[in-house]
Amino acid sequence: MPDLWMPGAVRADVGDHAACDTQYPPKAIAHITWDKNATAAKPVDLVPFANLKSYFTGGGVGMAPHILWSPFTGEFTQFYPADSRSKSVVDLAGGTRTNRAGKVVIQIEALFFPYCRTPDGKVYAQLDDTPYKGWQQLQDWVTSWGVPQAWPMGRPTDFSPHRNEHVWETEGGWYAHAEVPENTHVDPGSWPEFIKAPTPPQKPVYEPFPGTSFFKAGHRSPIIAAMHKRLVAVGCNHYASSANADTWGPGDERSYAAWQRKLNYSGSAADGIPGPTSWGKLHVPNV
Template identity: 65%
Template sequence: MPDLWMPGATRLDIGDHAPTDGGPAKAVAHVTWDRNASAAEPADLVPYETLVTYFGRNPDGKAAAPHLLWDPFTGRLTQFHPADSRSKSLVDRAGGTRTNRAGSVVIQVEALFFPYCRVDGRVYARLRDAPCKGWAALRDWVHAWGVPNVWPMGQPTDFTAHRDESVWERQGGWYAHAHVPENDHTDPGSWPDLADAPAPGRPAYEPFPGSGFFVPGRRSPVIAAMHARLVAVGCGRYRTHTDVDVWGSGDRASYAAWQRKLGYSGDDADGIPGRTSWNKLQVPRV
């Protein structure tokens, strides 16, 4: 199992832990939006320590604390909740989906940012234009918890809402705050890419490891990545989302569902990956 507390992040446990409900693993992208600025009137970025104090020690801030506060200009990270606990950064109305709990994990990340913030004399209109230091390590830790490196409702590119509760309920991956049901925020506006560009000659997806790779008890990050993709394409037949990197009966049932979705039947939909179905699943390189 990955670390409950992200390696390299400052741990500031605020307590008030509570379980999630299970289901497709998710992450939610927020920006802190501490000040309203514009191209004509930019404003200095709020100090990182101010937000750490707010989320970590202020009663109002604790009531809305994410899992992680990330400073994209320095790479600093502070974590307030362990990965397997819900946090409280989303509005959760009575009835309907339990937004903060709707997944095996729902890891929420607040980037220290607002549009037209000024840092060292330079103004940044979009988060993705910032240095985004520490992003790769953060992304990889979230991915290790089974969150697919995909945006089920599309990568955010502006401050408009795109919400679909059925997608939210059924698909794992990264969601903008602007995508989450029952909420009215439209952040983060942009976000760094979820996958590195592949090096020349290096495939973006995991090559087929051979049918003999898929035996009971096999542990591998490739299996965790496959698990996430099967959930993302609507073929998850898992009863639990623990040991996501170990091949077991849930993986076989889920892969059989994928094979049937591709049109296979009988012995060709036995749940053991073959080269053609594997290549079509597009498991991200790990």
């Protein structure tokens, strides 16, 4: 089972846990705290993270999310376990229980408001401009709960509402507060893109040249066995037998010299010791 409490987050359990409506697909809801109003002409100092933490464990407990996140420092505080609903969206009687409509409905409040000013004097117009420290950690934890890395109603790029109750009820993924039914807020305005896992390096089709010193009498390797098969396949079979095909010996030198001559090498260039050019042309399969 995934971690109920996000690793690395400060736990500030406010209690009052309640189960989600698990017939709906898993979701995450993106918010910003928007605790001050500022403009480009009149930026306002960012509210300290500790102040918001105190708010959500005190007078604002009735609106507490799962996670309070500072995209400036990478700090996290968690108020509810992942499998409980939290209370950061409006939930009207008789409709979709918005705070619960999913196997999980993980709500994240990013500490941010447009044109906030950080202690170093920098002003940020939108969340996506911030360093969004900790985003990888947050994204991975949310994903571990089965929330798809997708925005069914579109990744937020402005403060326009886009709401569709059918999509909300039937598709899992990330939703802006501006996309949640029964709500009127238009945040978060923007959100970081998902960080994709690095693509593992592709194994080369052919075995890279292992170096001249590799080809010493008695050296055993599956690379030598693969070379042996290729030399036979290209008509350069000067082996006495196929025994010990993975061990470098006189048959390998004779056969490889035949390959070099086939490539129009002569004299010392056809001495039976592989070089990088002739090796590359032999196309020994990667082992």
